[in-house]
């Protein structure tokens with residue numbers, strides 16, 4: 001065991017390396033030294049415990065198989081006794097399952113053997129940035145606002161704070177409009193990658209033919225229309241986060257390629273010969289039940305395990321109606337900031353009406369509804385009448401029907417009837433398309449539906 005006294009005197013970040021193989025310990029120590037880091041080494045779990053009791057580390061790197069225990073035990077021990085210390089595991093090539101178990105236990109990241117210097121560098125940089133920048137990085141106002149003090153949101157906030165430090169893939173599950181993207185941005189902006197890019201991609205909105213090129217880029221002339229080299233979403237998200245929204249919509253063929261890119265941490269642009277390594281954290285989201293998709297053969301199980309290391313469940317707004325007043329205040333302030341002027345307020349009867357509303361389109365529906373009320377109301381205060389809520393006495397709204405709508409995701413947030421085919425809906429959709437100059441993705445987003453749902457409706461109305 002090598003625990004030099006120098007650490008207490010030096011401000012240089014120190015790393016604890018745990019591995020039973022002398023040459024690997026030496027190699028890692030040398031590599032870390034070259035990065036300007038001080039290193040202690042331990043050859044087994046007992047030595048690692050002794051180091052941890054004495055040392056003040058910024059990162060622990062541990063092998064999985066140790067003579068007196070395993071790396072997973074050490075990960076669990078560090079989570080319990082040194083919760084602020086990022087721990088990364090070194091896993092044997094091909095043993096991704098064990099690496100995933102380590103991530104689930106709270107490991108920050110993993111590298112595979114033989115350890116590549118570049119991968120090690122990225123990992124160490126990310127780990128050290130947690131302390132250096134993660135807490136203080138500048139964040140654009142509004143982006144990190146996750147409003148809501150309900151117990152469910154409190155719990156979610158705690159999970160987000162923990163997950164932000166880790167590099168583990170997170171799958172965010174929740175109905176449309178519940179704030180999945182807000183959460184993904186918050187995980188990104190509260191962690192070590194905050195200074196890097198956050199690249200959101202709606203997997204349901206990319207045409208299958210262009211998908212590979214969108215994700216991995218292409219080289220000039222690789223197909224008709226490839227007039228110049230183009231970088232893909234993975235390269236754009238290098239050193240940052242790639243947020244795969246609506247991941248269940250990915251075609252199976254693309255799922256295979258995505259899995260490979262995630263596992264290898266490398267991509268090959270269409271038409272290129274060489275792979276490019278990418279350092280990207282993957283966050284994903286869907287309103288679908290992915291496990292059911294796997295059971296139906298619509299989603300690959302191996303990809304499911306890979307992206308679903310940790311799941312965050314975002315509760316629908318109707319299950320946390322106590323959050324509505326704070327959300328209303330926040331949203332009205334946001335509108336006022338955007339348009340200039342003082343924020344509107346809501347009368348008590350309007351708040352009451354909102355709290356009784358089922359909100360199938362969740363926070364996005366609330367946002368749309370308040371935006372419309374602000375546009376239509378002349379006074380400073382918005383009343384219940386200004387909200388134009390459909391009056392639905394609780395008894396007349398069979399929960400089963402609403403539930404079925406959510407599950408099949410055929411709902412239109414602003415009170416369409418169940419088949420979605422009425423004049424009010426049609427004029428609302430058309431007005432939004434006009435407003436967005438027929439940018440379908442943007443219109444769908446603002447209406448609180450997926451692009452597919454919008455297309456389906458346009459087709460039904462003979463407009464596409």
Ligand SMILES: Nc1ncnc2c1ncn2[C@@H]1O[C@H](COP(=O)(O)OP(=O)(O)OP(=O)(O)O)[C@@H](O)[C@H]1O
Nearest residue numbers: 145146147148175176177178179180181182363364
């Ligand atoms: N807790 C929250 N606090 C503040 N704003 C929120 C919150 N939840 C959602 N929003 C707002 O509601 C809108 C929808 O949120 P977001 O896009 O994150 O939902 P989503 O679950 O990703 O939706 P979809 O599944 O349709 O992509 C955004 O404008 C977002 O700012």
